[in-house]
Amino acid sequence: MQSFALPGIDADRVQAALDRVWEQYAGPQGAQLEVAMLPSEDHTAVHGEQMQDPSVTDVMAFAYEDEDLYGEILVNAELCLSEGPKHGHSPAREALLYLIHGALHLLGFRDDVESARKEMRAAEARILGGMDA
Numbered sequence: 827m828q829s830f831a832l833p834g835i836d837a838d839r840v841q842a843a844l845d846r847v848w849e850q851y852a853g854p855q856g857a858q859l860e861v862a863m864l865p866s867e868d869h870t871a872v873h874g875e876q877m878q879d880p881s882v883t884d885v886m887a888f889a890y891e892d893e894d895l896y897g898e899i900l901v902n903a904e905l906c907l908s909e910g911p912k913h914g915h916s917p918a919r920e921a922l923l924y925l926i927h928g929a930l931h932l933l934g935f936r937d938d939v940e941s942a943r944k945e946m947r948a949a950e951a952r953i954l955g956g957m958d959a
Contacts, residue, residue, distance in 0.1 A: 829901035830863045834918030846953045847929040857896035859932070861925065866904035884909070887928035899928035914944050919954070928951050 840861055847853060864872070866882060874880035876888070884905050888898045901924045910920035927937075930949055936942040 830865045832863050832903045832906060832917060832921050834916060835863065835921050839918070839922065840925060841866055843925050843953070843957065846956065847926055847933070848954040850953060851930070851933050851935075851949070853929075853933055854896065855883070858894060859896055859929070860898045861901070863901050863921065866902050869900060869902040869905075872900060885924035887931040888938040889932050897932040899925060900942070901925055901928070922957060923950060923954055926950050 844859060845863075848857070849866065869886070870880065870882050873883050873886060876886070881882065882905065884902050886900045888900075890897055901921055903921065906917040906920040906924065910917040913920065927946070927950055930946055931937075935946045937946045
């Protein structure tokens with residue numbers, strides 16, 4: 827797997843987004859997260875292998891039992907490039923949205939039923955709204 831550079835997204839912006847999620851939703855202190863921005867082909871391959879679903883998706887989050895690694899968030903960077911402008915914002919803002927979404931999943935948020943999805947969308951908007959994205 828190779829990493830994918832996305833204009834406007836750097837380690838500082840990723841950390842700022844994760845910090846906001848952790849501060850607002852009581853993420854465990856000292857939690858270590860790995861984040862990767864992947865090309866769509868690699869992201870979709872992982873989705874197929876890990877979720878038994880070969881479809882394209884925006885973000886995946888994997889929670890671990892390991893004390894040293896709390897979780898991993900994999901963002902489909904190429905999808906950010908195409909979807910951001912469709913929603914009227916930059917690919918960087920779309921990437922931050924995906925990253926926030928993945929972090930919320932690690933903290934127990936769900937989006938598989940409508941009521942939970944609404945709660946998650948509100949949390950995403952609250953966090954992203956306070957960021958310069």
